[in-house]
Amino acid sequence: MTSARRIRLEKGLLKVGEVAKEAGVRPSTVKFYTEQGLLEVADYTRGGYRLYDREKTIRRIIAIRQMISRRIQLSDLRI
Numbered sequence: 001m002t003s004a005r006r007i008r009l010e011k012g013l014l015k016v017g018e019v020a021k022e023a024g025v026r027p028s029t030v031k032f033y034t035e036q037g038l039l040e041v042a043d044y045t046r047g048g049y050r051l052y053d054r055e056k057t058i059r060r061i062i063a064i065r066q067m068i069s070r071r072i073q074l075s076d077l078r079i
Helices: 003-010 016-023 027-035 054-069
Strands: 013-015 050-053
Touching: 003 013, 013 016, 013 054, 016 027, 016 050, 016 054, 027 054, 050 054
Parallel strands: none
Antiparallel strands: 013 050
């Protein structure tokens, strides 16, 4: 594990694919939710990759999925 990755994980920051894997969704879903204003990007890597707060983002994705299953419109969920 690289030192940059270790530091990022210690801070609780995950890349798109890592968030998706932990939340049980596809990376494209995380990107879509971000573009729709449903998820906040916590920071960016030097290479420009989006970083998300692990706890906050996973909780938010779970909540979004539950609201979608209740047929709540995405436009009503924007932060």
